[in-house]
Amino acid sequence: MDLGAGVRKALAKITGATLVDEKAIQALVKELQRVLISNDVNVQLVFELTKRIQDRAFKEKKAQSLNLREHIVKIVYDELVAILGESYEPPIKKQRIMMIGLFGSGKTTSIAKLAKFYQSKGLKVCAIACDIHRPAAIEQLQQITEQVHCGFYGEKGKSAEEIAAESRILEKKYDVLILDTAGRSAFDPDLASELKNLSSIFEPQETYLVVSADLGQVAGKQADQFRKAVGITGVIITKMDGSGKGGGALSAVHASRAKIAFITLGEKPDALESFDAKKFVSRLVGFPDLPTLLEKVQEISDEEAMQRVMEEGKLDYGTFLSQLRSMKKMGPMKQILQMLGMYDVPEELVGKSEQKLKQFEAAVLSMTPSERTKPDLMKNRSRQERVAQGAGLSLSDVRELVSNFERMNKMMKGLKGNRGLSKKFQRMLPQGFKF
Ligand SMILES: Nc1nc2c(ncn2[C@@H]2O[C@H](COP(=O)(O)OP(=O)(O)O)[C@@H](O)[C@H]2O)c(=O)[nH]1
Ligand SMILES: [Mg+2]
Structure with a gap:
């Protein structure tokens, strides 16, 4: 999952x-x-x-x-x-960026994504090919830059140091230079010294370590190694789309005290975003922001509670509250019920104002667990008095709640026994409701 x-x-x-x-x-x-x-x-x-x-x-x-x-x-x-983690605001300005990371982590493809990102901010981007160990790497970068229409610099036969040094002149023509470097299959001192060397020539303002989400926790260890040996300003976590370990990678990188700068969520050049933990978690739980989340949470619980009531034909005070809320959301409930021939639904229940609902809610929240699940207990006057006091309501408010509840409960029982009516009612309910 x-x-x-x-x-x-x-x-x-x-x-x-x-x-x-x-x-x-x-x-x-x-x-x-x-x-x-x-x-x-x-x-x-x-x-x-x-x-x-x-x-x-x-x-x-x-x-x-x-x-x-x-x-x-x-x-x-x-x-x-x-x-x-936190949120990252990528600097939108003239700068040199160096990409580092192991083989296959996603350095080269991330360059295309960054290029697209900075170009969309109105900056001119040039990619620089310093991964000279693998012959195909230069070509791969060149092809990718053609796709996103950014500049490219690299030459077979030259050393990475030469290319990095020569590339600095391109600052006259471009705003953002992004340097691709060679990886290894594992972190080693040789790689560290090569990268340090390139870094002293290129003098990047940003050094992004690229790690793949499928590393899970190991991403944290990698971030730590590279941070200590080479120095990094941020981490790009790639392949967040395909991995069941994205959460592990993010949390481990954050715990290693490195900053998560970007995440990538696919192979296409636009599958990049600057990292924002709040946005990420909101999306994770399925809603774009906390207020909507909380609203949504309420709806789900109301629907589920309502569904149980429908199935069991039996109310308690917990489900009663959910039901009131659901009815409100379903719109003009009174009309629906009247169309079904149900004229005796308590008026005050159907058209409950927000205020009334709040009172009911306060009363239900002041009940003990057993009172909520065994509603008969609430017919007892001294319990009603206690609840009224606890919820800051008058006794008559609580009595009104109890009597509405009892009427509603009766109605639910009636519906349960009446299959024709139940069916009719069912059809008018939002999907997912069952009798
Ligand atoms: N699904 C998916 N694939 C990715 C993502 N980022 C990179 N890749 C793939 O990972 C592979 C290695 O990427 P590459 O940039 O060549 O890695 P490098 O060796 O670090 O330069 C390629 O096949 C990419 O298409 C991503 O966010 N999602
Ligand atoms: Mg590469």
């Missing part, structure tokens, strides 16, 4: 849970551990992350605008962002 699907599945342990309690958090944390470890995220990192989630889930004061579910989703989001 890829990281995104795994994280979404883990989050469902909270969004789909009737009760957000210690047990639900435990389930979330377990699933998250499983998916992160299978994405090759370092075990110790995973344990630290999940411990922080557990600690924060109940101890940290939640923002007023968030309910407990959202609070926890936000914590997971925050903690994932924290282990994956």
Whole structure:
């Protein structure tokens, strides 16, 4: 399972849970551990992350605008962002860039991507071929530069040092020079000294280490080696599209204290983006930003809760709340129900204002777990009084909630027994709802 699907599945342990309690958090944390470890995220990192989630889930004061579910989703989001890194703003200016990395990591193809990126910012780019060990490498770079229409400089028969030195004159004509270098099958002192030498000739402002996402945790070790031996200003993690270990590579590089500059997500020249952990995690969990995420989280849990109610024909206060929210989203529920011949749906339920929903929510959140799952308990007056006090509501508000609940519950039971009506109703519900 890829990281995104795994994280979404883990989050469902909270969004789909009737009760957000210690047990639900435990389930979330377990699933998250499983998916992160299978994405090759370092075990110790995973344990630290999940411990922080557990600690924060109940101890940290939640923002007023968030309910407990959202609070926890936000914590997971925050903690994932924290282990994956920060955001990188590539300098958009005249500069020399040197690409380093092992064989097949994606140096040459990343040059085309960077060229396209800087050209789109209005800068003129020239690629310089200093990978002279493999005869085909110069040609490969030349072909790629033709595709993206940027400049190219390189000459067979010359040494890498010569080419690097000569290339400096191209600064008169181009804004961004990107130097391709030779790799090795593994890091060794010989490679380090060759790169240091080239670096002292070319004097790059940016030295990007290119590593492949399929290295997983090993990417961190590589970043560390190159950082210490040659010096790097950032890391480009390639092949994020094809690897189940992208999370491992990102977190390990971040933990090695190197900066993640870009990621690449495909072979085409436009499959490059500057790294932004927040954006990355948002996309991972399937939503473009946190507010939408939280909204979406609510919807999913409401739908799932509603579906359970439909299947079981039985409400409790947890599902009741989800149901109210779902109904609101389905639009003019009253009309739908009236078309079905159901005129006796409590008016105040159907047209519930946001305010009323908030009150109901506060009341339900003030109930004990057993009150939520055994709604009969809430017919007891002293319980109603306690809940009213806990939620900052009047007794009559709570009594209204209880009576609406009882009517709704009856209606659900009626629907369950009436197959014709159920079918009709089913057709009008959004996809995924079942009776
Ligand atoms: N799917 C995918 N393939 C990539 C990506 N980046 C590079 N590659 C492929 O990885 C292989 C090695 O890339 P290359 O740039 O030649 O590596 P170099 O030896 O470091 O110069 C090539 O087949 C590329 O097409 C990526 O982001 N996604
Ligand atoms: Mg190459």
